[in-house]
Amino acid sequence: MPTRLFPEVIRNLKLFQGVSPDEIADLLSESRVCWYKRGDLLFHQGDPVLHFYIVCTGTFETFKQTPDGKKITTDVVVAGKTMCKTEIFKSPFATHQVSACAVNDATVLEFPYTWLKKAVENHTIALNILSAVSHYAHMVEVEAEHKTTMSAPQQVACFLHRMYLLHDFNPKGFTLPYSKRLIASRLGMEPETFSRAISRLREYGITINGNQVIFNDVQKVEQYVCEHCSIVGECSQAKMHADLDPRKVHTS
């Protein structure tokens, strides 16, 4: 019975917000909890999509390999986040477009793809899933935008700032939760570029020594980041843009 194992984790999952304990228990009845060790593959690129996953503890990396053998990290999934939310809706005919690999030892809640139809019958769950997927879509949109508008140092600063908000880190000093290589890959840049980027971040009040990150001046960082960033609900000053005059733009 999964609820025994992670009662507090599961209760706090965004997906189950506003849902009564009885309903949660019912929704969990079809699920199972699985353990994975660092380096284990949750699924392969090319496998049929059979499950919907919620990461309870640990971290996963989803990646894709290009025909020429290169690896592209598409996402880093931390505890509380879901996987396959964009692929599961094509089941049972879809195949995984990415592979998922445990970065740390991890535990995962797994639901069969058939569970979804049932879950959607609960309107609160339906809205929660929709909210999660749309939030994810929006994040991907913004990051795609960043790739075309921001320099490497700016992207790194933006990523560190979001990491700081997401994990509620202490700005006066926190440890990177995973390797620089993974972050670089996640941001779509080479490790060398990432390395050079962080050495240029001192000008913006960010010091990085090994895995230790210090925001010397959080406000300065936020100013720098938010001028170019607008992930609502993740970027605290996004609302600053609300009163920009949109009429300045040249429409085509």
Added chain:
Amino acid sequence: MPTRLFPEVIRNLKLFQGVSPDEIADLLSESRVCWYKRGDLLFHQGDPVLHFYIVCTGTFETFKQTPDGKKITTDVVVAGKTMCKTEIFKSPFATHQVSACAVNDATVLEFPYTWLKKAVENHTIALNILSAVSHYAHMVEVEAEHKTTMSAPQQVACFLHRMYLLHDFNPKGFTLPYSKRLIASRLGMEPETFSRAISRLREYGITINGNQVIFNDVQKVEQYVCEHCSIVGECSQAKMHADLDPRKVHTS
């Protein structure tokens, strides 16, 4: 009564697939149809998000302006597609992150944001919306990936190929449905880069003269494009990747 105006368009909307005419009529009762002329703004960046939109005829461009006054096209929305699907779930507290401008004269089905809660109570609609949002998220994911892995000519070829599939164009010659400038902006590149890219596409069996596009050899184009592309359901040979061996990848 909107159903009078576009019965065939509405019946064919993916959002309403599998839903009975009575239910559709009920869902449409809260909606209204609006007309827009070329250049009209549907909403402004910064406005509160109050509606969910389905484009019935015509085309819209969603774009964002950066603090330094540049314009970024985030999406081109053709008939049958929806708008605000990633923003509406934060209503009524969210503001539009983009502006929407009619590229052609257009008609739009508009739903108040409160409609969503009601619509989700219909499980088929809930799954259809989820499917639409997740499909959109996947497309954004893939395009973000392309930005880091493909050259400008490759991206253009991929875009033209998807356009050809989406609009069911004749490969032996079709007309670009909107300006090159808009396509370039949509792909996150400068008009100059786009122009240089299309002149290099002859090597891959694509000829472009003015607004006329010819795929001299569709198979060659698909080979070229699909080696780097995997938008399931839009790229016909995506399944080719299903039997790639994922174990070749170096996991971190």
Added chain:
DNA sequence: CGACACTTTGAAGACGATCAACGCCGGTGG
């Protein structure tokens, strides 16, 4: 201890952005 991956730095190269100039077309107004 040795192998291996990670990280950093340097130097060279490729690619796209930028600036500038020009031809083209559609619309406006005289």
Added chain:
DNA sequence: CCACCGGCGTTGATCGTCTTCAAAGTGTCG
């Protein structure tokens, strides 16, 4: 009817940034 204007599209030259290749130091794990 024509002159003018503005936006579009193309081409050339230059510049900045990221990637690539190479090398060396560091740390970890077996």
